[in-house]
Amino acid sequence: MYQVFKGTAENSPLTLTYAKSTTGTPLSKAVSIYAFDNSMYISFSYDGLTYANQIEIPSGRFFHLSVTARSAQVQNKTAGLNARFQVIVWYVISVY
Numbered sequence: 001m002y003q004v005f006k007g008t009a010e011n012s013p014l015t016l017t018y019a020k021s022t023t024g025t026p027l028s029k030a031v032s033i034y035a036f037d038n039s040m041y042i043s044f045s046y047d048g049l050t051y052a053n054q055i056e057i058p059s060g061r062f063f064h065l066s067v068t069a070r071s072a073q074v075q076n077k078t079a080g081l082n083a084r085f086q087v088i089v090w091y092v093i094s095v096y
Helices: none
Strands: 002-009 014-017 027-035 040-045 055-057 061-065 071-076 083-092
Touching (some): 040 083
Antiparallel strands (some): 027 083
8 A cells, every 4th residue: 555645845844644544544664755856855753753864855866765654754955945746655554
């Protein structure tokens, strides 16, 4: 199963909250990230409250990361240069 987020990363962090399932918020097993026109940052949270250090995604690049998380945050790298993005979350339904 997967979930697609599309949008614009701006100066303030934008939280991408994974969809709820009947067993609660699923854990991702991997994330595919596209930064279309400007560089951006992404960070992940296992509990939906505390986020790990930001990972830079250069503009015009695609990354596929193995990451276990319940939500993510995106933010542009350079103030005033918004970054269009697409994030695909590949997840498992049950919590191990």
